[in-house]
Amino acid sequence: MNTENLKKIAAEKATENIESGMIVGLGTGSTVYYALLKLGEMIREGLDIVGIPTSAGTEEIAIAQQIPLTTLASSPTIDLTIDGADEVDAHLNLIKGGGAALVREKIIANASKRILIVVDESKVSRVLGTTFPLPVEIVRFGWESTQTKVNRICGRSTLRLTTQNGNQQSLITDNGNYILDCHFDGIPEPEKIELQLNNIPGVVENGIFVNRADKIIIGTPSGIRYME
Ligand code: 5RP
Numbered sequence: 001m002n003t004e005n006l007k008k009i010a011a012e013k014a015t016e017n018i019e020s021g022m023i024v025g026l027g028t029g030s031t032v033y034y035a036l037l038k039l040g041e042m043i044r045e046g047l048d049i050v051g052i053p054t055s056a057g058t059e060e061i062a063i064a065q066q067i068p069l070t071t072l073a074s075s076p077t078i079d080l081t082i083d084g085a086d087e088v089d090a091h092l093n094l095i096k097g098g099g100a101a102l103v104r105e106k107i108i109a110n111a112s113k114r115i116l117i118v119v120d121e122s123k124v125s126r127v128l129g130t131t132f133p134l135p136v137e138i139v140r141f142g143w144e145s146t147q148t149k150v151n152r153i154c155g156r157s158t159l160r161l162t163t164q165n166g167n168q169q170s171l172i173t174d175n176g177n178y179i180l181d182c183h184f185d186g187i188p189e190p191e192k193i194e195l196q197l198n199n200i201p202g203v204v205e206n207g208i209f210v211n212r213a214d215k216i217i218i219g220t221p222s223g224i225r226y227m228e
Contacts, residue, residue, distance in 0.1 A: 027083025040065025
């Protein structure tokens, strides 16, 4: 099975937890994409749910799949969220934000009664920050100064770039901010680093999610594996 198949089996497995009447948090990324496709199929077959997307990209896919949408203003409590992750440790702590949606993902996670994380097995790691740089969303004003302070914690970070019409430019998030990708030599105390980074003026949020996931659904070549 290739990675796309591993993502697909994990994401589709997560949708088995969705029942009519639920408010569903819709995560972001190439793994959750398969859950959105499956949800669209289930809705066409009669499932009655409303979703709250974690990014403009997910909103677009949800609309194309005819998934009815609502907002946190009208539905402040989410029954179940399905989201992806960039790195997962054995304590169910996560690094997220590879898709630059970490701020909305953390807000949605905070409003959710239950969170299922869908990944392929390459995302599982012994210590966070060893296989994926930590995304940190920062406001654009004075960003170089914010980066200097962030680097005191992680050592080195890079401003995330994107290519548009053949030109490389700074990536702007759905919230109008920049992303720094922070290169740690491992994050053995994620809870501490999450708080330290968020304490720097200019930092909006970072991609460490501690004690938030209820279950990790992992696609492996021999089938689904769970961590809970
Ligand atoms: C977006 C995220 C994604 O959930 C994370 O990057 C995983 O994405 P993918 O499933 O494409 O690997 O945190 O901000």
